[in-house]
Amino acid sequence: MIQLEPISGFFRRERALQAIYPMRMLIVCQGKGFLCMNSGDYPLLNGRIFFIPEEGLVRLDGEMSSGYWLSFSSLLYAEFLQQHLDPQAKNLFLNLSFRDLDPQKSSKTYNLLDQLKREIDHKRDMSYIAQYLSLFLGFTAGLDGYLAALTLDDLQQVLRFRAILEQFYKQERSIQFYAEGMGMSPGRLNKFLDRVLGKSLTVLIKDRIMREAEVLLLHSDYTIDQIAEILGFEQTTSFNTSFKRHKGMSVFQFSRLSIS
Structure with missing residues (x-):
């Protein structure tokens, strides 16, 4: 590739x-x-x-x-x-x-x-x-x-x-996990991310999950329940709540718009 x-x-x-x-x-x-x-x-x-x-x-x-x-x-x-x-x-x-x-x-x-x-x-x-x-x-x-x-x-x-x-990003949410991967303390990693990307780790993970959610909703045959599970949500309702906060519409509304 x-x-x-x-x-x-x-x-x-x-x-x-x-x-x-x-x-x-x-x-x-x-x-x-x-x-x-x-x-x-x-x-x-x-x-x-x-x-x-x-x-x-x-x-x-x-x-x-x-x-x-x-x-x-x-x-x-x-x-x-x-x-x-x-x-x-x-x-x-x-x-x-x-x-x-x-x-x-x-x-x-x-x-x-x-x-x-x-x-x-x-x-x-x-x-x-x-x-x-x-x-x-x-x-x-x-x-x-x-x-x-x-x-x-x-x-x-x-x-x-x-x-x-x-x-x-699908399975790990802990600042400690990413800090260890970067060879930094959690505090230093968050300061670094804020300085160079202008966002916290929590926001960056959420942005990446929601971007993937849009791709899966638009270009896959997975059900909404399956997409929620793939992205690490224990409940579909939690997935829908996060998606609505990010996108301004529910998963179901977004799915209907993509079909039309």
């Missing part, structure tokens, strides 16, 4: 880059020459990140001293879109686009990619990888503006927290 490889060397446009998955990115650390597509030739500049649509072969003409070639599945991209609902996210891979990063953001980007590569090599669970990728896309595309001010250590900690949350 994801392929990430360092890329370097001399390239000629006669030979296309191979990608296993449809969503493709070229991250240029140091390079000169051109990325050649049907829509035209685009200069390879240091710190430039290309978001490449599925259609068309990707060819390079020039030298890549160092960079990364990333491709990933539409399923992983869908997880990113669930977290980024604005049109800019949906259009990110519609046409070829690129973003130039300053040296500080470039350094963070390369470090995040190195970390992502290690997680992939260790064969982490895909739900875990999806959180890394989603945050990386939000950061490099400039969609998560708050991330730009964070230190590299903060970014890596956010990545780790989101990955742990994704694995355990």
